[in-house]
Structure formats: structure tokens, C-alpha cells
Amino acid sequence: MLTKKSSFVHLSQAMKNRFSELNVGKHLRNAGITKKLGITCLSIFQLLFLLVFEHRNWYQARLSKQAVDLPGKDVIYRFLKVPTFNWRKFLSSLSFEVIQRFQKLTSSKRVSVFILDDSVYSRNRSKNVELLSRIHDHVTHKFVKGFSLLTLGWSDGFSFVPVDFGLLSSANQTNRFCEMDASIDKRTSGFKRRRESIQSKPNVAALLIQNALDNGLIADYVLMDTWFTHAPLIESITEKGLFVIGMVKQMKQRYCSNDKLLKLEDLYKLIKPTLQKRDVLGSIQVCLQTENQTPVKIVFVRNRNKKSEWLAILSTDTTLSDEEIVRIYGIVTAKLKWFLRNFDE
Template sequence: YQNTETENTQNQFSNAVKQLQCGKLLRKANITKNCGIPAFEVFQFLLLLVFQGKNLFRFLNSKHKDQAVSKNTYYRFLNETSYNWKKFLLFLAVKVTSVFDTLTRPERVKVLVLDDSVIKRNRSKKVELLARVYGHVEHKFQKGFTLLTLGWSDGYSFIPVSFNMLSSAKKSNRYQEIASDVDRRSNGYKARKESMMAKTDAAVLMVGQALSAGIQADHVLMDTWFTTEPMMRSILAAGLDVIGMVKQLKQLYTYKGRAYTLPELQKFVHFDGVNDIFGSLCVTTKKGIPVKIVFVRNRNKRSECLYLLSTD
């Protein structure tokens, strides 16, 4: 039974890879090999391991190792600096979202979703571009990287679009720099340079690249870290609206000719113990961007209010 199930998984997987034209997309992203096992076959094998929940190292040391080629082939493939994996993921996202567009109503709202998380490497010392990064979940600095991700959603499906494993824009926060043996003309070197961008600049670049590639979206959803006035201006300039959570800081918003903080604006909204959405106000930011502030109940602490901002 297990062998039959494995064969069915492999067949379904192969059909999906062919329908998505992954071989063609790999070539467009410069993921090719001049000799030996074709890059597409190596890629397909590694991806299938993920869908089967298997580990490459353990597989190569198991009784099934005869089904694979040498481990050096796989590790060289994964470490090749000329391959542009970000471009491959973007091409694949365009392919998938365009198929989804044919299956859904034109009026369905589509969004790009920005998020970031910390990849901890607290025990590391010599990892390339290792940095001191701030984790806003634990509210402290740690050794590691910030994984910045961009996704696409229509409210029902979620598709990864792009990523950037950020080091730090500040040299003083980096424990290691770019390895000296990396070819400056390679895609790997360009990715390393992008990893040293400021988080908001990297986010704007990713959104721009997604739109240029053909990703269709109406809004960008973001967390408090990204919902700043300069960031909003950049997203609006790209032709998209912003929906994001706002921190309760000292920033002022103009309402009916007067400037107020977020807690002061709460006084103009009726609060009750039943509804989770208390209301909204149309205000302008310090630099004159018209926005709507929506006041919602904090699900984790019902006595508190959260603030959502929308430029739409």
C-alpha cells in the first residue's frame, strides 16, 4: 500500500511540475547545468523530497540511496551562486496567479502580503553576513537574519512571491561580511548586496519587482513595522493601496482641522461591549496622505483597541 501511495504522489507531482512548466522557468532564471544530470531532474528530485517529508542527508544514507545520484551533485546545485532562485519563485508565482485569475471573478480583491520573521543563529560565529537583528516578537536583539517575505492572496489562496534573507544595513551590526570568493558578477553576489538593504527599502523593491513581473494586486497588507508614512508613499506611487496595523505612538493625524494622537481619536468613536469593530474615522497624516483609521477590539485582550490604517 505504501509503495502504491508513493507512486501516486510521484505521478501527481510530476504532472503538476509539467503543467507549471517548471523546466522552462528554471532556464529563464539561469538555473541550468552544462553537463551531467540535467538541472530540472535534480530540482524535481529535491522538491519531491520536501513533499514526501524526507530529509536529503538521511535519504542519501538510507537503503533508497541507489535512487539518487552523488550527494555532491545536490550540494553543488544548492550552493551554485549563478542561479537566481528569487527570479524562479517570482516566475512561478506569476504562472500560478494567472491560472487563478481564470478561475475567479474579476471583482475579487487581490492583495500582496508583507511579513518578516527572525531566523536565529545564536550559536554561529562564521556564517556569511551573520548579523545582530531585532526580533519584534521577543523584543530583543539576536544573532541571525531577518527573513522578509512577500506573498499574494485573493482571500482563499496564498502564493509565495518573493523573499529576502536580510542581514543588517548597518556595518556595525554585521559579524561577517560577503565571502571574498563570491563572483561579483553572479546572482548570488547581487542577492548578498540586497540582503544589506534597509528592511523597508527591500520591501518596496520586492513589491516593485512583483508588479513588473506581472503579479496583479490591489492592496499591500503589512504589519506595524512597515506602516510608516514614507513606506505608504512608496506603495501609493506604485499604484497600490495600503492596509496595515498602526502602533500607538506619538504620531499625529488631522481630523476636522485639528491634530490628534490615536488614543485621542478614540474619543470620537462609540465603544460597546458587543461589536469587535468599533468604527472608523477619515483623517490625514502629517504629510497630508488621506487615510481611514479603523478601531477594532484586541482579541487577546478585549479591553484594548487596535488600529488599522487604510489608504483606500
């Protein structure tokens, strides 16, 4: 019976080769994802992995013709609920191996980046999910039930590898519909994940980057959108030895230029752009209002969606040319929109 149950996953030969080549079973064991008896964790993981490519969920799989060969639903649910399984370590170690294989195929001069992105993970039909909360969707400008999904990825401009993620609840207890399970052992990875979920988004973003560096991942820059490009997070990332490139929003944030604190629109007036037909209008070097007075370069570019307006891109690497800053931020992020959207889903 156990032999039959262990063969319920029918992976193609190509997928079997990739699982073997990437040592998926080894990464599962190193992350503490093991079982003493019954169906192996690798077999269960392969089943869940296969469901994604078949565009089915577990309920639909149980209604299919192959249901007689599938394990019981309790096997799957217990596997997903074990708080001692360190899924973060598994993803990080697997990503590290994939990235190493990519780097063997590319030039050492190619720029590599970490990309921070956040989206809303909606669970409007849920009622009893741990730490389910009321989240504001900045795209639709509405509140939904669910979580904020913070994603960290690695890219060389052509390939994208998900490195880490954080599923965040609301830090305000009044916005949470359910609290965490009090019976979970506080020493487990599951409890640490739950405790992390009620921290602020910038703190978790810095934590994801630090975890990636601790696991041996290396990148030249960290790319961010306007939500993350603020002085405290920028300073935290630069202290880790990484450069930041991010879009800057016109807000109350001030920048130090010639001992004066100026807003973005004031800095734009200082560059006095003369070639109005160019996409890159000009740049200026200023300092952030931080403890270390971090020097940054702000490049102003034309908004292609509305040519009468401009956008600002900030870089802590002041040695880069204006065009190179725009190239790294624009080309790389444009290629990864599809990857980020599908990883969020």
C-alpha cells in the same frame, strides 16, 4: 551511468503531472538555472523538492537505502551555491503562472492582495555562514544568530502564493559575525542578493513589491502589520498605484486632522464611540505627515483578546466602508497564518 543518475528522483505521478503542467523546467531555463553536462538542473530540483515532503534533509537522505541512486553531495552543494542562478526570477515567473490559473477559476470581483510578513530565521548553531548576524526577535524579545526573513505573498482570500522573499542581515557591521565572499562576481544575482540583505527592511519591502509588479503580478491592496505601517513606506507603496491596509500601533506617529497633529489616542477620542457592544467602534479620515499629505481612513475596532482596549486599522482607500476594511484585513490575514508560518519554515 548518466541514465541511471538521471532517474534517482521517484516522484509520484501526480507530482510529475504538476511539474509538467506548470512548466517548471521552462521557468528554470528562463531564470538561467541550467547545466551543460551531467545531471540536469530539473532532476536536482526535483530531488530537493521531494525532500521537503519526506521531512528529510540531505544528510538523512544520504543515510537512507536509496543513497546508492543519489548524486554526490558536491553536485547538490554546487547547484545551491551558483551565484549566477536567478532564483528570484524563477519564483516570480512560476508564481505568475500559478496565479493566472487561480484567476481563471474565480470571479473578477474578488479582492486580491499582497501580504508583507517578516519573521526570524534562526541559525544559532552556525558559525561561518555569509552575513550571519545578531538579530532581535520581536516575539521573544531576545537576540539570536540568524537572519530576518521578509516574505511577500499574493492571496485572493482563499489561496496563497509566495511571490518573493528577502533574507536580511544586520545593516550594522558590528552585529555581523561574517562578511560576504569578496570573490563573487558583482554582476551576478548572488551578489545583488547579498548587497540587498544589508539594506533596511522598508527599502527591501518596497523592492519586493516593485519586482512583483514588474513581473506582471497585480493586486488591489497591500496588507501589512504594525511593523510596516509607517508613513514613508505607505507613501512609497501608494506611489506605485496600490492601496495599503495595515494595523497601526500606538506610537509617536502623528496624523493631521483639521490642521492639528494628533496621536491615535487623540483621534479615538474624536470619534466618540457610543455603541460599546459593536466590534467596529468608528472611523475618522486624516492625512499622513508625508510630502504628499496622503489621505487615509483609520478604523477603530475592539480588541477581542482584551475588550477594554481597541485596535486601529489604516486604509489609504478612503472609499471603503469600515466593515469592508476590517473584513479584508481580518479575514484574509487569519486564513494565511498557517501558510506564512510554513513558508517561513
